Amino acid sequence: xxxxxxxxxxxxxxxxxxxxxxxxxxxxxxxxxxxxxxxxxxxxxxxxxxxxxxxxxxxxxxxxxxxxxxxxxxxxxxxxxxxxxxxxxxxxxxxxxxxxxxxxxxxxxxxxxxxxxxxxxxxxxxxxxxxxxxxxxxxxxxxxxxxxxxxxxxxxxxxxxxxxxxxxxxxxxxxxxxxxxxxxxxxxxxxxxxxxxxxxxxxxxxxxxxxxxxxxxxxxxxxxxxxxxxxxxxxxxxxxxxxxxxxxxxxxxxxxxxxxxxxxxxxxxxxxxxxxxxxxxxxxxxxxxxxxxxxx
Numbered sequence: 627x628x629x630x631x632x633x634x635x636x637x638x639x640x641x642x643x644x645x646x647x648x649x650x651x652x653x654x655x656x657x658x659x660x661x662x663x664x665x666x667x668x669x670x671x672x673x674x675x676x677x678x679x680x681x682x683x684x685x686x687x688x689x690x691x692x693x694x695x696x697x698x699x700x701x702x703x704x705x706x707x708x709x710x711x712x713x714x715x716x717x718x719x720x721x722x723x724x725x726x727x728x729x730x731x732x733x734x735x736x737x738x739x740x741x742x743x744x745x746x747x748x749x750x751x752x753x754x755x756x757x758x759x760x761x762x763x764x765x766x767x768x769x770x771x772x773x774x775x776x777x778x779x780x781x782x783x784x785x786x787x788x789x790x791x792x793x794x795x796x797x798x799x800x801x802x803x804x805x806x807x808x809x810x811x812x813x814x815x816x817x818x819x820x821x822x823x824x825x826x827x828x829x830x831x832x833x834x835x836x837x838x839x840x841x842x843x844x845x846x847x848x849x850x851x852x853x854x855x856x857x858x859x860x861x862x863x864x865x866x867x868x869x870x871x872x873x874x875x876x877x878x879x880x881x882x883x884x885x886x887x888x889x890x891x892x893x894x895x896x897x898x899x900x901x902x903x904x905x906x907x908x909x910x911x912x913x914x915x916x917x918x919x920x921x922x
Contacts, residue, residue, distance in 0.1 A: 647682035648673075650848065651707040653697050654688045660807050661729065661837070664872040665710045668728055669839065671864060672855030680851045693786070695767040701842045708848070709840050712769040714894045721840040722849045726856040727903045729837040730869060731911035735806040735880060735887070736770065736831040738762075739794060739813065741822045747800070748826045754888045757829065763790050763799040769894055770803060773833055776893040795820045803831065807876040832887040834900050834915045860906060880910050889918035 650673065655662055673683045692700060700706035701721045711717050712733065740748055751757050754777075761780045764771040765787055774781050782799040784790045791812070794802045804812060809825055816823055839856075841849040859865035870877070879885075900915055 645681045647684040648680070648848070648851075649684050649686055649707075651686050651688060651705070653692045653700075653706060653709055655691055655693075660811065660872060660876075661733075661805075662710070664868065665728060665839075667868055667872075668856075668859070668865065669708060669852070671859055671868065672852050674855070675858040675862075675864075676851045676855035679854060680847070693767070698840075701840060704842055704844050707842055707845060708852070710837060711840050712835050712837050712894070713899065714769045714772070717840055720843075722843055722846060724839040724841060724849050724852045724856065725902060726838070726853055726860070727836040727906050728839060728856070731834065731836060731903070731907040732807060732873060732876065733805050733835040733837050734832055734911050734915070736803050736833065736835075737806060737809040737879065738801040738803055738826040738830065739791070739809060740801050740824055740826045741794065741797075742824045743822055744800060745824070749828060751829050752886070754890060757831075757888060760801055761799040763794055763802040765790060769835070770833075772894060773890065773892055774803070777890045791816045791820060791823070795822065801826065806879050807873050810875065810879070827882060827884050829886045829888055832889045832914045832918070833892045834895075834911065835892055836895075836899055836903050880908075887914055889914060889921075891918075891922065 650669070652666065652669065670685060673685070677683065688706070692706070694709075694711060697706060697709040697711070698717060698720050701709055709721070710728070713723060717723070738748075747760070751760070758778050758780065761782050762774055763784055764774065764781050766783060766785070771781055771783070782793075784793045784798070790802055793799060813823060813825055839849075839852055841852065856865070859868075897919070904912060
C-alpha cells in the first residue's frame with residue numbers, strides 16, 4: 627500500500643484550488659434612501675473585513691424592485707441572501723437576524739411631516755395623550771404602524787410611499803411619521819409640489835427601534851460572517867466613519883432643544899433587545915430609553 631501513501635503525499639503537495647466567492651444577493655429598491663445606501667456600503671465593508679476568516683465574496687443586486695414585505699418572502703425562498711429591516715415577530719420568525727444594530731439606534735427618533743396651515747394645532751401638543759388625538763399616516767407593512775396602533779394612536783393607512791405625501795397635503799391625515807434620516811430629504815424633495823409642507827419641530831416620538839441585517843435561514847454561516855465583520859467595523863472605527871458621513875445632517879436634528887421627545891414602547895420587541903444592543907448605540911438613544919424604562 628506504499629503507492630497509496632505516495633499518492634496522498636502527491637495530492638497534498640498540489641496547490642489548493644481557490645475557493646469560489648460567496649455570492650450575496652441583495653434587494654433592489656427604486657426609491658433612493660440614505661439608510662439603504664449606507665446599509666449596502668456597510669454590508670460590503672463587513673464582508674471585506676471578514677474575508678480573512680470566511681474567504682472571498684461577490685455582491686449581486688436583484689434586477690427587479692422588491693418592497694420590504696416581499697423581501698421577507700424572498701429570503702424564505704432563498705432567492706435573496708440579505709435584507710435590512712426592523713425586527714418584528716414576522717421577521718424574527720422568517721429570517722435570521724444579525725444581532726448588531728447597524729443604525730446605532732438612529733431610527734428610534736421618529737419625526738413628523740405636517741402642514742404649515744395646522745401649525746397652531748401642532749404647537750398645542752405637549753404629551754403622548756395630546757398626540758393620540760391626531761391622525762398619523764402610515765404605509766402598509768410598516769413596523770411603526772403596529773407600534774402606533776398598540777399605543778392607542780389613530781393610524782390612517784395609505785398605499786405605497788409615493789401616495790403618502792399627497793394624502794397629507796389633501797388632509798387625509800394630520801401627520802406623517804418619518805425617521806430622523808428620512809424627514810429632511812423628503813421635505814426637500816416635495817416642498818416645490820407641496821409648499822404647505824413642514825417638519826414639526828416642537829415634538830417627535832422616541833421608541834427604541836434597532837435595524838439589523840436579516841439573512842436567509844438557509845445561510846447561517848453568512849449571519850455568523852456578518853456579525854464577525856460588523857463587530858470588527860465597530861472596533862476599528864470604520865463603521866463610525868461611514869455612519870457619520872452618511873447621517874451627519876440627521877444627527878444635527880437630535881440637538882434641536884425645541885424638540886420634546888415623547889416616549890412610547892416598541893411593542894414589536896422585548897426589553898432584551900435594548901440591553902443586548904446597548905454597547906453599539908448612540909448616547910442619546912441609551913439616555914432616552916433608560917429614562918423611559920424608569921418611568922414605565
